Amino acid sequence: MNVDLVDWMGSDESIVQAARVSSGTTGSWAANKGLINMLARDRHGSPFEAVILQFKVDVPLFVAREWFRHRIGSFNEVSGRYKVLEPVFYVPNGGRPLKQIGKPGAYTFEHGTQTQVDIVEFAHKAGAVEAWHLYQEMLDAGIAKEVARNVLPLSLYTSFYWTVNLRSAMNFLSLRWAHKDAKVPTFPLYEIEQAAVKVESYASQIAPEAMKSFNTNGRIAP
Ligand SMILES: Cc1cc2nc3c(=O)[nH]c(=O)nc-3n(C[C@H](O)[C@H](O)[C@H](O)COP(=O)(O)OP(=O)(O)OC[C@H]3O[C@@H](n4cnc5c(N)ncnc54)[C@H](O)[C@@H]3O)c2cc1C
CATH class of the missing domain: 1.20.5 (Single alpha-helices involved in coiled-coils or other helix-helix interfaces)
Incomplete structure:
Protein backbone atom coordinates (compact mmCIF):
# COMPACT_ATOMS: atom_id res chain seq x y z
CA MET A 1 0.00 0.00 0.00
CA ASN A 2 1.28 3.48 -0.87
CA VAL A 3 0.50 6.69 0.94
CA ASP A 4 2.40 9.65 -0.52
CA LEU A 5 2.14 13.28 0.51
CA VAL A 6 1.81 15.16 -2.79
CA ASP A 7 1.03 18.66 -1.50
CA TRP A 8 0.36 20.60 1.67
CA MET A 9 -0.40 24.04 3.08
CA GLY A 10 0.50 25.37 6.52
CA SER A 11 2.58 24.34 9.50
CA ASP A 12 2.68 24.71 13.28
CA GLU A 13 3.07 28.46 12.72
CA SER A 14 -0.20 28.58 10.72
CA ILE A 15 -2.02 27.00 13.66
CA VAL A 16 -0.55 29.59 16.03
CA GLN A 17 -1.45 32.48 13.70
CA ALA A 18 -5.01 31.25 13.31
CA ALA A 19 -5.39 30.92 17.08
CA ARG A 20 -3.72 34.23 17.97
CA VAL A 21 -5.95 36.33 15.72
CA SER A 22 -8.60 36.08 18.42
CA SER A 23 -6.48 37.91 21.00
CA GLY A 24 -4.15 39.87 18.69
CA THR A 25 -1.15 38.67 20.68
CA THR A 26 2.22 37.28 19.63
CA GLY A 27 4.50 34.99 21.58
CA SER A 28 7.87 33.32 21.77
CA TRP A 29 8.28 29.87 20.23
CA ALA A 30 8.11 28.37 23.75
CA ALA A 31 4.82 30.19 24.35
CA ASN A 32 3.54 29.09 20.95
CA LYS A 33 4.31 25.46 21.76
CA GLY A 34 2.35 25.86 24.98
CA LEU A 35 -0.51 27.40 23.02
CA ILE A 36 -0.62 24.46 20.57
CA ASN A 37 -0.68 22.06 23.48
CA MET A 38 -3.53 23.99 25.13
CA LEU A 39 -5.51 23.96 21.86
CA ALA A 40 -5.13 20.16 21.60
CA ARG A 41 -5.76 19.53 25.30
CA ASP A 42 -8.88 21.70 25.53
CA ARG A 43 -10.16 20.69 22.08
CA HIS A 44 -10.03 24.13 20.51
CA GLY A 45 -10.04 22.41 17.15
CA SER A 46 -10.50 24.98 14.41
CA PRO A 47 -6.88 26.35 14.33
CA PHE A 48 -5.73 22.85 13.33
CA GLU A 49 -7.82 23.25 10.17
CA ALA A 50 -5.23 25.80 8.98
CA VAL A 51 -3.01 22.90 7.89
CA ILE A 52 -4.09 21.04 4.74
CA LEU A 53 -2.53 17.80 3.55
CA GLN A 54 -3.01 16.15 0.17
CA PHE A 55 -2.17 12.46 -0.20
CA LYS A 56 -2.07 10.07 -3.13
CA VAL A 57 -3.21 6.71 -1.78
CA ASP A 58 -3.02 3.25 -3.40
CA VAL A 59 -4.91 0.66 -1.32
CA PRO A 60 -7.26 -2.29 -1.88
CA LEU A 61 -10.95 -1.50 -2.33
CA PHE A 62 -11.83 -2.86 1.11
CA VAL A 63 -9.50 -0.30 2.70
CA ALA A 64 -10.73 2.55 0.49
CA ARG A 65 -14.37 1.97 1.43
CA GLU A 66 -13.45 2.42 5.11
CA TRP A 67 -11.36 5.47 4.30
CA PHE A 68 -14.20 7.11 2.37
CA ARG A 69 -16.37 7.03 5.49
CA HIS A 70 -14.31 10.00 6.70
CA ARG A 71 -16.55 12.70 5.29
CA ILE A 72 -14.54 15.73 6.37
CA GLY A 73 -12.04 15.66 3.54
CA SER A 74 -12.11 15.45 -0.26
CA PHE A 75 -11.64 12.41 -2.46
CA ASN A 76 -10.94 11.88 -6.14
CA GLU A 77 -10.68 8.25 -7.19
CA VAL A 78 -9.70 6.37 -10.33
CA SER A 79 -12.80 5.43 -12.32
CA GLY A 80 -13.61 1.86 -13.29
CA ARG A 81 -16.22 3.29 -15.67
CA TYR A 82 -13.75 5.33 -17.72
CA LYS A 83 -10.53 3.34 -17.48
CA VAL A 84 -9.56 -0.30 -17.92
CA LEU A 85 -8.40 -1.23 -14.43
CA GLU A 86 -4.93 -2.55 -13.60
CA PRO A 87 -4.55 -6.16 -12.44
CA VAL A 88 -3.09 -5.29 -9.03
CA PHE A 89 -4.50 -7.30 -6.12
CA TYR A 90 -3.80 -7.48 -2.41
CA VAL A 91 -2.57 -10.78 -1.00
CA PRO A 92 -2.09 -10.82 2.80
CA ASN A 93 1.37 -11.91 3.81
CA GLY A 94 2.38 -14.01 6.82
CA GLY A 95 2.53 -10.90 9.02
CA ARG A 96 -1.21 -10.28 8.76
CA PRO A 97 -3.07 -11.69 11.80
CA LEU A 98 -5.70 -14.15 10.54
CA LEU A 152 -13.60 -7.82 -9.53
CA PRO A 153 -12.95 -8.55 -5.84
CA LEU A 154 -12.45 -6.22 -2.88
CA SER A 155 -8.75 -7.09 -2.95
CA LEU A 156 -8.31 -5.04 -6.18
CA TYR A 157 -6.22 -1.92 -5.66
CA THR A 158 -7.69 1.50 -6.22
CA SER A 159 -6.02 4.93 -6.21
CA PHE A 160 -7.31 8.21 -4.89
CA TYR A 161 -6.31 11.69 -3.82
CA TRP A 162 -7.29 12.59 -0.26
CA THR A 163 -7.24 16.26 0.67
CA VAL A 164 -7.79 16.72 4.37
CA ASN A 165 -7.18 19.30 7.07
CA LEU A 166 -5.09 18.36 10.08
CA ARG A 167 -8.02 18.38 12.50
CA SER A 168 -9.90 15.85 10.39
CA ALA A 169 -6.71 13.85 9.82
CA MET A 170 -6.34 13.63 13.63
CA ASN A 171 -9.89 12.26 13.82
CA PHE A 172 -8.94 9.66 11.18
CA LEU A 173 -5.78 8.78 13.11
CA SER A 174 -7.61 8.52 16.44
CA LEU A 175 -9.96 5.93 14.90
CA ARG A 176 -7.66 4.07 12.52
CA TRP A 177 -4.59 3.48 14.67
CA ALA A 178 -4.83 1.48 17.91
CA HIS A 179 -1.95 3.51 19.36
CA LYS A 180 -0.51 2.83 22.81
CA ASP A 181 -1.00 6.49 23.81
CA ALA A 182 -4.70 6.61 22.87
CA LYS A 183 -7.02 7.41 25.77
CA VAL A 184 -9.98 6.00 23.86
CA PRO A 185 -9.51 2.48 22.47
CA THR A 186 -10.22 1.64 18.86
CA PHE A 187 -10.12 -1.63 16.91
CA PRO A 188 -9.16 -0.72 13.35
CA LEU A 189 -8.71 -2.98 10.37
CA TYR A 190 -5.09 -4.12 10.18
CA GLU A 191 -4.54 -2.75 6.66
CA ILE A 192 -6.00 0.72 7.27
CA GLU A 193 -3.87 0.97 10.40
CA GLN A 194 -0.76 0.33 8.29
CA ALA A 195 -1.84 3.21 6.07
CA ALA A 196 -2.66 5.44 9.05
CA VAL A 197 0.89 5.03 10.34
CA LYS A 198 2.13 6.48 7.04
CA VAL A 199 -0.38 9.36 7.19
CA GLU A 200 0.81 10.24 10.69
CA SER A 201 4.45 10.13 9.68
CA TYR A 202 3.82 12.81 7.02
CA ALA A 203 1.59 14.90 9.32
CA SER A 204 4.36 14.86 11.93
CA GLN A 205 6.82 16.25 9.39
CA ILE A 206 4.51 19.12 8.39
CA ALA A 207 3.23 20.07 11.86
CA PRO A 208 5.46 18.34 14.42
CA GLU A 209 4.35 20.30 17.46
CA ALA A 210 0.65 19.82 16.69
CA MET A 211 1.12 16.08 16.26
CA LYS A 212 3.17 15.91 19.46
CA SER A 213 0.33 17.65 21.32
CA PHE A 214 -2.21 15.28 19.72
CA ASN A 215 -0.21 12.37 21.14
CA THR A 216 0.51 13.79 24.58
CA ASN A 217 -3.18 14.58 25.02
CA GLY A 218 -4.34 11.04 24.41
CA ARG A 219 -4.84 11.17 20.64
CA ILE A 220 -8.30 12.68 20.99
CA ALA A 221 -9.09 14.75 17.90
CA PRO A 222 -9.52 18.39 18.98
C1 LIG B 1 -13.09 0.43 14.44
C2 LIG B 1 -14.19 0.98 13.58
C3 LIG B 1 -15.29 0.18 13.28
C4 LIG B 1 -16.33 0.69 12.49
N1 LIG B 1 -17.39 -0.11 12.20
C5 LIG B 1 -18.38 0.34 11.41
C6 LIG B 1 -19.50 -0.48 11.08
O1 LIG B 1 -19.59 -1.63 11.48
N2 LIG B 1 -20.47 0.02 10.25
C7 LIG B 1 -20.41 1.32 9.79
O2 LIG B 1 -21.31 1.74 9.08
N3 LIG B 1 -19.36 2.12 10.10
C8 LIG B 1 -18.36 1.68 10.88
N4 LIG B 1 -17.29 2.50 11.17
C9 LIG B 1 -17.23 3.83 10.58
C10 LIG B 1 -17.56 4.92 11.62
O3 LIG B 1 -18.90 4.80 12.09
C11 LIG B 1 -17.37 6.31 11.00
O4 LIG B 1 -18.26 6.48 9.91
C12 LIG B 1 -15.96 6.54 10.49
O5 LIG B 1 -15.02 6.12 11.45
C13 LIG B 1 -15.75 8.01 10.17
O6 LIG B 1 -15.65 8.72 11.39
P1 LIG B 1 -16.24 10.19 11.54
O7 LIG B 1 -17.69 10.23 11.24
O8 LIG B 1 -15.79 10.67 12.91
O9 LIG B 1 -15.38 10.97 10.43
P2 LIG B 1 -15.86 12.18 9.47
O10 LIG B 1 -16.97 11.72 8.61
O11 LIG B 1 -14.60 12.65 8.79
O12 LIG B 1 -16.42 13.24 10.45
C14 LIG B 1 -15.53 13.98 11.31
C15 LIG B 1 -16.36 14.57 12.43
O13 LIG B 1 -17.27 15.53 11.88
C16 LIG B 1 -18.51 15.45 12.57
N5 LIG B 1 -19.55 15.05 11.61
C17 LIG B 1 -19.36 14.65 10.33
N6 LIG B 1 -20.55 14.41 9.74
C18 LIG B 1 -21.48 14.63 10.66
C19 LIG B 1 -22.90 14.52 10.67
N7 LIG B 1 -23.59 14.13 9.61
N8 LIG B 1 -23.56 14.84 11.79
C20 LIG B 1 -22.89 15.24 12.90
N9 LIG B 1 -21.56 15.35 12.98
C21 LIG B 1 -20.86 15.05 11.87
C22 LIG B 1 -18.33 14.44 13.70
O14 LIG B 1 -17.90 15.13 14.85
C23 LIG B 1 -17.23 13.56 13.17
O15 LIG B 1 -16.49 12.88 14.19
C24 LIG B 1 -16.26 2.01 11.98
C25 LIG B 1 -15.14 2.79 12.28
C26 LIG B 1 -14.13 2.29 13.08
C27 LIG B 1 -12.93 3.16 13.38
Whole structure:
Protein backbone atom coordinates (compact mmCIF):
# COMPACT_ATOMS: atom_id res chain seq x y z
CA MET A 1 0.00 0.00 0.00
CA ASN A 2 1.28 3.48 -0.87
CA VAL A 3 0.50 6.69 0.94
CA ASP A 4 2.40 9.65 -0.52
CA LEU A 5 2.14 13.28 0.51
CA VAL A 6 1.81 15.16 -2.79
CA ASP A 7 1.03 18.66 -1.50
CA TRP A 8 0.36 20.60 1.67
CA MET A 9 -0.40 24.04 3.08
CA GLY A 10 0.50 25.37 6.52
CA SER A 11 2.58 24.34 9.50
CA ASP A 12 2.68 24.71 13.28
CA GLU A 13 3.07 28.46 12.72
CA SER A 14 -0.20 28.58 10.72
CA ILE A 15 -2.02 27.00 13.66
CA VAL A 16 -0.55 29.59 16.03
CA GLN A 17 -1.45 32.48 13.70
CA ALA A 18 -5.01 31.25 13.31
CA ALA A 19 -5.39 30.92 17.08
CA ARG A 20 -3.72 34.23 17.97
CA VAL A 21 -5.95 36.33 15.72
CA SER A 22 -8.60 36.08 18.42
CA SER A 23 -6.48 37.91 21.00
CA GLY A 24 -4.15 39.87 18.69
CA THR A 25 -1.15 38.67 20.68
CA THR A 26 2.22 37.28 19.63
CA GLY A 27 4.50 34.99 21.58
CA SER A 28 7.87 33.32 21.77
CA TRP A 29 8.28 29.87 20.23
CA ALA A 30 8.11 28.37 23.75
CA ALA A 31 4.82 30.19 24.35
CA ASN A 32 3.54 29.09 20.95
CA LYS A 33 4.31 25.46 21.76
CA GLY A 34 2.35 25.86 24.98
CA LEU A 35 -0.51 27.40 23.02
CA ILE A 36 -0.62 24.46 20.57
CA ASN A 37 -0.68 22.06 23.48
CA MET A 38 -3.53 23.99 25.13
CA LEU A 39 -5.51 23.96 21.86
CA ALA A 40 -5.13 20.16 21.60
CA ARG A 41 -5.76 19.53 25.30
CA ASP A 42 -8.88 21.70 25.53
CA ARG A 43 -10.16 20.69 22.08
CA HIS A 44 -10.03 24.13 20.51
CA GLY A 45 -10.04 22.41 17.15
CA SER A 46 -10.50 24.98 14.41
CA PRO A 47 -6.88 26.35 14.33
CA PHE A 48 -5.73 22.85 13.33
CA GLU A 49 -7.82 23.25 10.17
CA ALA A 50 -5.23 25.80 8.98
CA VAL A 51 -3.01 22.90 7.89
CA ILE A 52 -4.09 21.04 4.74
CA LEU A 53 -2.53 17.80 3.55
CA GLN A 54 -3.01 16.15 0.17
CA PHE A 55 -2.17 12.46 -0.20
CA LYS A 56 -2.07 10.07 -3.13
CA VAL A 57 -3.21 6.71 -1.78
CA ASP A 58 -3.02 3.25 -3.40
CA VAL A 59 -4.91 0.66 -1.32
CA PRO A 60 -7.26 -2.29 -1.88
CA LEU A 61 -10.95 -1.50 -2.33
CA PHE A 62 -11.83 -2.86 1.11
CA VAL A 63 -9.50 -0.30 2.70
CA ALA A 64 -10.73 2.55 0.49
CA ARG A 65 -14.37 1.97 1.43
CA GLU A 66 -13.45 2.42 5.11
CA TRP A 67 -11.36 5.47 4.30
CA PHE A 68 -14.20 7.11 2.37
CA ARG A 69 -16.37 7.03 5.49
CA HIS A 70 -14.31 10.00 6.70
CA ARG A 71 -16.55 12.70 5.29
CA ILE A 72 -14.54 15.73 6.37
CA GLY A 73 -12.04 15.66 3.54
CA SER A 74 -12.11 15.45 -0.26
CA PHE A 75 -11.64 12.41 -2.46
CA ASN A 76 -10.94 11.88 -6.14
CA GLU A 77 -10.68 8.25 -7.19
CA VAL A 78 -9.70 6.37 -10.33
CA SER A 79 -12.80 5.43 -12.32
CA GLY A 80 -13.61 1.86 -13.29
CA ARG A 81 -16.22 3.29 -15.67
CA TYR A 82 -13.75 5.33 -17.72
CA LYS A 83 -10.53 3.34 -17.48
CA VAL A 84 -9.56 -0.30 -17.92
CA LEU A 85 -8.40 -1.23 -14.43
CA GLU A 86 -4.93 -2.55 -13.60
CA PRO A 87 -4.55 -6.16 -12.44
CA VAL A 88 -3.09 -5.29 -9.03
CA PHE A 89 -4.50 -7.30 -6.12
CA TYR A 90 -3.80 -7.48 -2.41
CA VAL A 91 -2.57 -10.78 -1.00
CA PRO A 92 -2.09 -10.82 2.80
CA ASN A 93 1.37 -11.91 3.81
CA GLY A 94 2.38 -14.01 6.82
CA GLY A 95 2.53 -10.90 9.02
CA ARG A 96 -1.21 -10.28 8.76
CA PRO A 97 -3.07 -11.69 11.80
CA LEU A 98 -5.70 -14.15 10.54
CA LYS A 99 -7.67 -15.44 13.54
CA GLN A 100 -10.35 -13.24 15.10
CA ILE A 101 -11.03 -13.82 18.80
CA GLY A 102 -13.79 -12.04 20.73
CA LYS A 103 -16.93 -10.12 19.84
CA PRO A 104 -17.69 -7.18 17.53
CA GLY A 105 -16.10 -4.02 18.88
CA ALA A 106 -13.66 -5.95 21.09
CA TYR A 107 -11.79 -8.35 18.85
CA THR A 108 -8.24 -9.44 19.28
CA PHE A 109 -6.37 -11.10 16.46
CA GLU A 110 -3.84 -13.88 16.38
CA HIS A 111 -1.48 -15.09 13.71
CA GLY A 112 -2.59 -18.08 11.68
CA THR A 113 -0.87 -21.42 11.35
CA GLN A 114 1.25 -22.02 8.24
CA THR A 115 -1.68 -24.00 6.77
CA GLN A 116 -3.98 -21.00 7.29
CA VAL A 117 -1.42 -18.60 5.81
CA ASP A 118 -1.15 -20.88 2.78
CA ILE A 119 -4.90 -21.16 2.19
CA VAL A 120 -5.35 -17.40 2.52
CA GLU A 121 -2.62 -16.81 -0.06
CA PHE A 122 -3.96 -19.50 -2.39
CA ALA A 123 -7.59 -18.26 -2.18
CA HIS A 124 -6.65 -14.62 -2.75
CA LYS A 125 -4.48 -15.45 -5.75
CA ALA A 126 -6.91 -17.95 -7.31
CA GLY A 127 -9.89 -15.62 -6.81
CA ALA A 128 -8.02 -12.66 -8.32
CA VAL A 129 -6.80 -14.62 -11.36
CA GLU A 130 -10.26 -16.03 -12.10
CA ALA A 131 -11.97 -12.66 -11.64
CA TRP A 132 -9.40 -10.89 -13.85
CA HIS A 133 -9.87 -13.52 -16.54
CA LEU A 134 -13.66 -13.02 -16.51
CA TYR A 135 -13.22 -9.20 -16.54
CA GLN A 136 -11.02 -9.43 -19.63
CA GLU A 137 -13.38 -11.89 -21.29
CA MET A 138 -16.25 -9.43 -20.92
CA LEU A 139 -14.15 -6.49 -22.20
CA ASP A 140 -13.09 -8.60 -25.21
CA ALA A 141 -16.79 -9.34 -25.87
CA GLY A 142 -17.49 -5.59 -26.08
CA ILE A 143 -19.07 -5.22 -22.65
CA ALA A 144 -18.79 -1.75 -21.06
CA LYS A 145 -16.06 -1.30 -18.46
CA GLU A 146 -18.63 -0.24 -15.87
CA VAL A 147 -20.38 -3.62 -16.24
CA ALA A 148 -17.32 -5.87 -16.60
CA ARG A 149 -15.75 -4.50 -13.41
CA ASN A 150 -18.59 -5.92 -11.31
CA VAL A 151 -16.82 -9.27 -11.01
CA LEU A 152 -13.60 -7.82 -9.53
CA PRO A 153 -12.95 -8.55 -5.84
CA LEU A 154 -12.45 -6.22 -2.88
CA SER A 155 -8.75 -7.09 -2.95
CA LEU A 156 -8.31 -5.04 -6.18
CA TYR A 157 -6.22 -1.92 -5.66
CA THR A 158 -7.69 1.50 -6.22
CA SER A 159 -6.02 4.93 -6.21
CA PHE A 160 -7.31 8.21 -4.89
CA TYR A 161 -6.31 11.69 -3.82
CA TRP A 162 -7.29 12.59 -0.26
CA THR A 163 -7.24 16.26 0.67
CA VAL A 164 -7.79 16.72 4.37
CA ASN A 165 -7.18 19.30 7.07
CA LEU A 166 -5.09 18.36 10.08
CA ARG A 167 -8.02 18.38 12.50
CA SER A 168 -9.90 15.85 10.39
CA ALA A 169 -6.71 13.85 9.82
CA MET A 170 -6.34 13.63 13.63
CA ASN A 171 -9.89 12.26 13.82
CA PHE A 172 -8.94 9.66 11.18
CA LEU A 173 -5.78 8.78 13.11
CA SER A 174 -7.61 8.52 16.44
CA LEU A 175 -9.96 5.93 14.90
CA ARG A 176 -7.66 4.07 12.52
CA TRP A 177 -4.59 3.48 14.67
CA ALA A 178 -4.83 1.48 17.91
CA HIS A 179 -1.95 3.51 19.36
CA LYS A 180 -0.51 2.83 22.81
CA ASP A 181 -1.00 6.49 23.81
CA ALA A 182 -4.70 6.61 22.87
CA LYS A 183 -7.02 7.41 25.77
CA VAL A 184 -9.98 6.00 23.86
CA PRO A 185 -9.51 2.48 22.47
CA THR A 186 -10.22 1.64 18.86
CA PHE A 187 -10.12 -1.63 16.91
CA PRO A 188 -9.16 -0.72 13.35
CA LEU A 189 -8.71 -2.98 10.37
CA TYR A 190 -5.09 -4.12 10.18
CA GLU A 191 -4.54 -2.75 6.66
CA ILE A 192 -6.00 0.72 7.27
CA GLU A 193 -3.87 0.97 10.40
CA GLN A 194 -0.76 0.33 8.29
CA ALA A 195 -1.84 3.21 6.07
CA ALA A 196 -2.66 5.44 9.05
CA VAL A 197 0.89 5.03 10.34
CA LYS A 198 2.13 6.48 7.04
CA VAL A 199 -0.38 9.36 7.19
CA GLU A 200 0.81 10.24 10.69
CA SER A 201 4.45 10.13 9.68
CA TYR A 202 3.82 12.81 7.02
CA ALA A 203 1.59 14.90 9.32
CA SER A 204 4.36 14.86 11.93
CA GLN A 205 6.82 16.25 9.39
CA ILE A 206 4.51 19.12 8.39
CA ALA A 207 3.23 20.07 11.86
CA PRO A 208 5.46 18.34 14.42
CA GLU A 209 4.35 20.30 17.46
CA ALA A 210 0.65 19.82 16.69
CA MET A 211 1.12 16.08 16.26
CA LYS A 212 3.17 15.91 19.46
CA SER A 213 0.33 17.65 21.32
CA PHE A 214 -2.21 15.28 19.72
CA ASN A 215 -0.21 12.37 21.14
CA THR A 216 0.51 13.79 24.58
CA ASN A 217 -3.18 14.58 25.02
CA GLY A 218 -4.34 11.04 24.41
CA ARG A 219 -4.84 11.17 20.64
CA ILE A 220 -8.30 12.68 20.99
CA ALA A 221 -9.09 14.75 17.90
CA PRO A 222 -9.52 18.39 18.98
C1 LIG B 1 -13.09 0.43 14.44
C2 LIG B 1 -14.19 0.98 13.58
C3 LIG B 1 -15.29 0.18 13.28
C4 LIG B 1 -16.33 0.69 12.49
N1 LIG B 1 -17.39 -0.11 12.20
C5 LIG B 1 -18.38 0.34 11.41
C6 LIG B 1 -19.50 -0.48 11.08
O1 LIG B 1 -19.59 -1.63 11.48
N2 LIG B 1 -20.47 0.02 10.25
C7 LIG B 1 -20.41 1.32 9.79
O2 LIG B 1 -21.31 1.74 9.08
N3 LIG B 1 -19.36 2.12 10.10
C8 LIG B 1 -18.36 1.68 10.88
N4 LIG B 1 -17.29 2.50 11.17
C9 LIG B 1 -17.23 3.83 10.58
C10 LIG B 1 -17.56 4.92 11.62
O3 LIG B 1 -18.90 4.80 12.09
C11 LIG B 1 -17.37 6.31 11.00
O4 LIG B 1 -18.26 6.48 9.91
C12 LIG B 1 -15.96 6.54 10.49
O5 LIG B 1 -15.02 6.12 11.45
C13 LIG B 1 -15.75 8.01 10.17
O6 LIG B 1 -15.65 8.72 11.39
P1 LIG B 1 -16.24 10.19 11.54
O7 LIG B 1 -17.69 10.23 11.24
O8 LIG B 1 -15.79 10.67 12.91
O9 LIG B 1 -15.38 10.97 10.43
P2 LIG B 1 -15.86 12.18 9.47
O10 LIG B 1 -16.97 11.72 8.61
O11 LIG B 1 -14.60 12.65 8.79
O12 LIG B 1 -16.42 13.24 10.45
C14 LIG B 1 -15.53 13.98 11.31
C15 LIG B 1 -16.36 14.57 12.43
O13 LIG B 1 -17.27 15.53 11.88
C16 LIG B 1 -18.51 15.45 12.57
N5 LIG B 1 -19.55 15.05 11.61
C17 LIG B 1 -19.36 14.65 10.33
N6 LIG B 1 -20.55 14.41 9.74
C18 LIG B 1 -21.48 14.63 10.66
C19 LIG B 1 -22.90 14.52 10.67
N7 LIG B 1 -23.59 14.13 9.61
N8 LIG B 1 -23.56 14.84 11.79
C20 LIG B 1 -22.89 15.24 12.90
N9 LIG B 1 -21.56 15.35 12.98
C21 LIG B 1 -20.86 15.05 11.87
C22 LIG B 1 -18.33 14.44 13.70
O14 LIG B 1 -17.90 15.13 14.85
C23 LIG B 1 -17.23 13.56 13.17
O15 LIG B 1 -16.49 12.88 14.19
C24 LIG B 1 -16.26 2.01 11.98
C25 LIG B 1 -15.14 2.79 12.28
C26 LIG B 1 -14.13 2.29 13.08
C27 LIG B 1 -12.93 3.16 13.38
